[in-house]
Amino acid sequence: xxxxxxxxxxxxxxxxxxxxxxxxxxxxxxxxxxxxxxxxxxxxxxxxxxxxxxxxxxxxxxxxxxxxxxxxxxxxxxxxxxxxxxxxxxxxxxxxxxxxxxxxxxxxxxxxxxxxxxxxxxxxxxxxxxxxxxxxxxxxxxxxxxxxxxxxxxxxxxxxxxxxxxxxxxxxxxxxxxxxxxxxxxxxxxxxxxxxxxxxxxxxxxxxxxxxxxxxxxxxxxxxxxxxxxxxxxxxxxxxxxxxxxxxxxxxxxxxxxxxxxxxxxxxxxxxxxxxxxxxxxxxxxxxxxxxxxxxxxxxxxxxxxxxxxxxxxxxxxxxxxxxxxxxxxxxxxxxxxxxxxxxxxxxxxxxxxxxxxxxxxxxxxxxxxxxxxxxxxxxxxxxxxxxxxxxxxxxxxxxxxxxxxxxxxxxxxxxxxxxxxxxxxxxxxxxxxxxxxxxxxxxxxxxxxxxxxxxxxxxxxxxxxxxxxxxxxxxxxxxxxxxxxxxxxxxxxxxxxxxxxxxxxxxxxxxxxxxxxxxxxxxxxxxxxxxxxxxxxxxxxxxxxxxxxxxxxxxxxxxxxxxxxxxxxxxxxxxxxxxxxxxxxxxxxxxxxxxxxxxxxxxxxxxxxxxxxxxxxxxxxxxxxxxxxxxxxxxxxxxxxxxxxxxxxxxxxxxxxxxxxxxxxxxxxxxxxxxxxxxxxxxxxxxxxxxxxxxxxxxxxxxxxxxxxxxxxxxxxxxxxxxxxxxxxxx
Ligand code: GLC
Numbered sequence: 001x002x003x004x005x006x007x008x009x010x011x012x013x014x015x016x017x018x019x020x021x022x023x024x025x026x027x028x029x030x031x032x033x034x035x036x037x038x039x040x041x042x043x044x045x046x047x048x049x050x051x052x053x054x055x056x057x058x059x060x061x062x063x064x065x066x067x068x069x070x071x072x073x074x075x076x077x078x079x080x081x082x083x084x085x086x087x088x089x090x091x092x093x094x095x096x097x098x099x100x101x102x103x104x105x106x107x108x109x110x111x112x113x114x115x116x117x118x119x120x121x122x123x124x125x126x127x128x129x130x131x132x133x134x135x136x137x138x139x140x141x142x143x144x145x146x147x148x149x150x151x152x153x154x155x156x157x158x159x160x161x162x163x164x165x166x167x168x169x170x171x172x173x174x175x176x177x178x179x180x181x182x183x184x185x186x187x188x189x190x191x192x193x194x195x196x197x198x199x200x201x202x203x204x205x206x207x208x209x210x211x212x213x214x215x216x217x218x219x220x221x222x223x224x225x226x227x228x229x230x231x232x233x234x235x236x237x238x239x240x241x242x243x244x245x246x247x248x249x250x251x252x253x254x255x256x257x258x259x260x261x262x263x264x265x266x267x268x269x270x271x272x273x274x275x276x277x278x279x280x281x282x283x284x285x286x287x288x289x290x291x292x293x294x295x296x297x298x299x300x301x302x303x304x305x306x307x308x309x310x311x312x313x314x315x316x317x318x319x320x321x322x323x324x325x326x327x328x329x330x331x332x333x334x335x336x337x338x339x340x341x342x343x344x345x346x347x348x349x350x351x352x353x354x355x356x357x358x359x360x361x362x363x364x365x366x367x368x369x370x371x372x373x374x375x376x377x378x379x380x381x382x383x384x385x386x387x388x389x390x391x392x393x394x395x396x397x398x399x400x401x402x403x404x405x406x407x408x409x410x411x412x413x414x415x416x417x418x419x420x421x422x423x424x425x426x427x428x429x430x431x432x433x434x435x436x437x438x439x440x441x442x443x444x445x446x447x448x449x450x451x452x453x454x455x456x457x458x459x460x461x462x463x464x465x466x467x468x469x470x471x472x473x474x475x476x477x478x479x480x481x482x483x484x485x486x487x488x489x490x491x492x493x494x495x496x497x498x499x500x501x502x503x504x505x506x507x508x509x510x511x512x513x514x515x516x517x518x519x520x521x522x523x524x525x526x527x528x529x530x531x532x533x534x535x536x537x538x539x540x541x542x543x544x545x546x547x548x549x550x551x552x553x554x555x556x557x558x559x560x561x562x563x564x565x566x567x568x569x570x571x572x573x574x575x576x577x578x579x580x581x582x583x584x585x586x587x588x589x590x591x592x593x594x595x596x597x598x599x600x601x602x603x604x605x606x607x608x609x610x611x612x613x614x615x616x617x618x619x620x621x622x623x624x625x626x627x628x629x630x631x632x633x634x635x636x637x638x639x640x641x642x643x644x645x646x647x648x649x650x651x652x653x654x655x656x657x658x659x660x661x662x663x664x665x666x667x668x669x670x671x672x673x674x675x676x677x678x679x680x681x682x683x684x685x686x687x688x689x690x691x692x693x694x695x696x697x698x699x700x701x702x703x704x705x706x707x708x709x710x711x712x713x714x715x716x717x718x719x720x721x722x723x724x725x726x727x728x729x730x731x732x
Contacts, residue, residue, distance in 0.1 A: 022314070032046065032052050047071050053082070053292065054128070054292060055083050056295070061339045079328070085129060085403070090113070092405065093116065093526075094399070095356050096363040097400060099523040100522060103548050104362035104545060104676075105155075105676050106676050121404075132164060133183050135229075136189045136211050146523065151548065151561045156213075160214050160221070167180040168222065172330050179225055182218035186211050186215060197230055198231070212248065223257060225257050245259055245288045258324060278297075283311055353409065353528055362545060367520070368519040374537065375647075376456060378424070384417065384455065384457075386414055387429070394412050397410060397412060397527075399525075410530075413529060416533065417534060430443070435481070444482070448489045452495065462503040474505075496517050498516070498519075501520070508605070543611065544651070546652045546654075553601075553605045563668070566668050615644075623638045629692075629693055630730055638688045641679060641686075648681050651679055652674055653677060653717075654674045654722060656669040656714070660711045663702065669715070710729070
């Protein structure tokens, strides 16, 4: 009997609900894993009995339609299944990992990429993705920093919005649109020691003013779903966190979408030790309004009993089921339950690879460029030597979370240089190291020998994809293996050495800088890594990436991030000393000491927002045009940026603010706005920003959001070290 109605309005859904048994309702609250051949008879049976609402990890459109037909025609209520997949940074065509997308500071590109990914996924039968991941991540040891948009709440917020808009499109029910899912609610990026699945001891103020902000923006952007994190939040696992899910997400913010647990995270409440068994886990998750249980079966096994015992109200179950039915309605499943066989990707493959190329090019951050060694003039070289374990790795360059990525589409650096240079320049390739973790051996010797005979050397190194991502965390974040020694030997040939680092996380790379004339840093740039590198090396494109994180000197500096608190004894250049300067027999003293490490000082290797260009930008004329914040209006700011270089180039103009005095201590700087703008060589552009009171609102000591009057500092520049400054007041 199919209750699915062609016209589906709110009341239609209630009509469906009223005709459902309790078992039918509980079936909608269950997501089953269909990967690895689990789309077997037991799954078919469960669908037929109406005990499945969603399937994850089936990406064969034919199988999707077969399972859907069983649901529609053979299950008690005929309610369509929603098929889900982790489409994180592409489906077949792979875009830079989200951390790399953040490095572009170009949200338009992120939205375009998500739209293209949605279209490719839709063609495979997917209607729901578990992205964007918007966990503010300040610990590069944590493997999942790769999936985030870095250390800053604003960057995570605006890129999260861009991806949501890309995935969900103008019309969530249209062909090619898929439901997005903001994850992992909340604070997961603060995993202790940078170890995945560990505790997050986040203070209430930090939770409110840092980690919740991107999710607030995602809700405002209309995200269809939210996923609870695997971690506990200050002692309460997110999947049982009624105060955060019901209290903040739903009641305070008005989120009316669906909340899905993470993989087995309902069942894991007992592992956390917040529940004694599955029955209690089902109770706590349902009470928190986790609408769908991903892959575990606590709801399936215990919700009926909990309702019969009066511990869970039918109204709670109905609200959960309505969330599921509403999601299905909103993505058009009641009207178009099958993946249309004639559905084209809606976009050509070239459109996807073109976007991947542009986004990869913009994701590279130029950290060093001694004597303007880059860009290289092709006419001036007869040979180029490509070496390194990442120079020809079509799969590794895709990065983490690429279940469906087609490495056959990958253009590696080696391929790109061979295609680009043809006959007018010899391309020599030697891997030099088998993997990024290898030691220098015969391969390295051969590579160094070959390099010594070429005009310029490109060393393409970093981390393989598997060294970051979920559950892949590192206690040391150095370049693995003998890569530094390998580059040292290359430099010892006396040749120009350009180092290109492809990794899934920030790395401590200070020890390679002395051996590199130039360093380009990228976060696994995806399918079009090779053409992007070619563009940058030969100057078709000027590097425009900026770090979405702080690059530490050593792992011992972590956590280190730009928007830190000042403390009572902040370090300054003249207040620190080096461990090497401490004489033997030094007496114990702390007088005059400040906040720094004896061995690494207080500054990072490279700051948040940093990135060089082939152009040079000059900032001037920072002016407050008007300040009507006190009256509830805007603060309008203007700054002039000049490109005094010889090449047209993009600059990311960044605006930071400091609230000098607050009812709680405030960060020394906070990114409040940015604009990526193309400035032709020799020209200037005036950039204007407009900030509202909301930009200065925070969760205060009184446990309410609001703006506190007082004095503020404002800086604008090309990184978080921006020093062009004005001050202003908010009077009330
Ligand atoms: C994983 C991840 C989550 C992902 C889910 C489904 O454990 O934590 O981000 O969406 O399971 O694959």
